[in-house]
Amino acid sequence: xxxxxxxxxxxxxxxxxxxxxxxxxxxxxxxxxxxxxxxxxxxxxxxxxxxxxxxxxxxxxxxxxxxxxxxxxxxxxxxxxxxxxxxxxxxxxxxxxxxxxxxxxxxxxxxxxxxx
Amino acid sequence: xxxxxxxxxxxxxxxxxxxxxxxxxxxxxxxxxxxxxxxxxxxxxxxxxxxxxxxxxxxxxxxxxxxxxxxxxxxxxxxxxxxxxxxxxxxxxxxxxxxxxxxxxxxxxxxxx
Numbered sequence: 001x002x003x004x005x006x007x008x009x010x011x012x013x014x015x016x017x018x019x020x021x022x023x024x025x026x027x028x029x030x031x032x033x034x035x036x037x038x039x040x041x042x043x044x045x046x047x048x049x050x051x052x053x054x055x056x057x058x059x060x061x062x063x064x065x066x067x068x069x070x071x072x073x074x075x076x077x078x079x080x081x082x083x084x085x086x087x088x089x090x091x092x093x094x095x096x097x098x099x100x101x102x103x104x105x106x107x108x109x110x111x112x113x114x115x116x
Numbered sequence: 117x118x119x120x121x122x123x124x125x126x127x128x129x130x131x132x133x134x135x136x137x138x139x140x141x142x143x144x145x146x147x148x149x150x151x152x153x154x155x156x157x158x159x160x161x162x163x164x165x166x167x168x169x170x171x172x173x174x175x176x177x178x179x180x181x182x183x184x185x186x187x188x189x190x191x192x193x194x195x196x197x198x199x200x201x202x203x204x205x206x207x208x209x210x211x212x213x214x215x216x217x218x219x220x221x222x223x224x225x226x227x228x229x
Contacts, residue, residue, distance in 0.1 A: 004158075045159070045206060045220035091158045103174060104149075104218075106158025 003027065004094050004107035011112050013082045020067070021077040021110045023092030029053075031097040034075040035104065036066065039089040048090075051075060079112075087114045118142050120221035122207050128227045129197040137192040137224050139207030145219075147210045148190040149174070150182065152203040153223075159206060165190055197228045 005024045013019040025034065036048040051059045051066045059066040067076040079086055092107040123138045141148065146167045151159035151174075161174030165184040179201060181193040190209075194201060204225050210218040 043204065043223050045208075047218060093158070103161055103164065104151075104159070105175075106160070108156065108158050 003105045004092055006092055006107035006110050008110045009108075011110055013079075013112065013114055015084060015114055015116050016081055018078060018080045019082055019112065021079070021090050021092075021112065023075045023077065023107060025073050025075060025092075025094050027073075027094065027096050029096040033095045033097070034066065034068070035093040035095070036064070036075075036077045037091045037093065037106075038086075039091065039109070041088070045091075049077070082114045084114050084116060087112060120207055120209050120219050122205075122221035122224050124224060125222070126225050128229065129194070130229055131197060131199060133197050135194050135197065137194070137205055137207075137226070139190045139192065139221060140188050141190075141209040141219070142188065143209065143211070143219070144187060145209035145211050146187070147212065147218075148184065149208045149218075150180070150190070150192045151206045151208065152176065152201075153206060154203050162192065162205075194226075199228045202226060202228045 003026050032053045034051045038046045038048055049059050049061045049064045049066050051068045058068050063080045065078045089109045089111050091109045093104045095104050120141045149164040150162040153159045160176050162180050163182040165171045168184050168187050171182050171184055184190050204223045206223050207221040208218050
């Protein structure tokens with residue numbers, strides 16, 4: 001079964017508008033973490049934001065916020081005031097803390113294109 | 117700090133050849149991992165290490181070997197390259213268990229013909 005599902009292969013957004021990238025996850029662990037990464041066309045992986053399963057508040061980092069809905073098992077990334085430089089692939093990932101070690105499981109990604 | 121470095125950046129191998137992808141970090145990180153990224157997909161964990169002398173398998177370990185003799189280095193060995201191993205390989209490191217502070221290397225693009 002897919003542990004991380006990103007249902008939007010591609011998204012378009014107008015510059016300066018907000019956009020939500022969807023991510024749903026599947027785990028039976030009580031303790032887990034959710035991550036979002038950005039991968040521009042240059043190929044490097046850039047960490048954006050992290051949410052722990054016990055965190056009561058939604059994580060925010062600058063223009064990025066994570067809309068964490070535990071009961072629905074969703075961890076959507078919201079980018080406010082989109083910029084042209086936000087055009088990239090975005091990956092959602094999960095770590096189950098019941099497992100030993102640093103195992104991150106990634107979704108298939110969403111390609112975001114920001115239009116001027 | 118150089119961060120996480122990977123060599124080579126690009127490599128073409130013939131089926132059956134072996135090679136080692138190098139990964140080094142200068143941040144004294146305990147955790148190091150190898151991932152592969154196939155076209156249109158997210159990263160999949162190959163092997164990881166929680167410290168010198170300790171390694172474990174990830175999701176897709178077959179065809180790869182690792183060792184961790186020092187904190188700084190975590191090489192990935194392809195024993196007998198196959199076309200299915202054509203991929204981009206990323207090395208990553210983090211301080212202890214803090215994957216939210218995981219640093220990725222720039223990647224190695226490997227083609228097996």
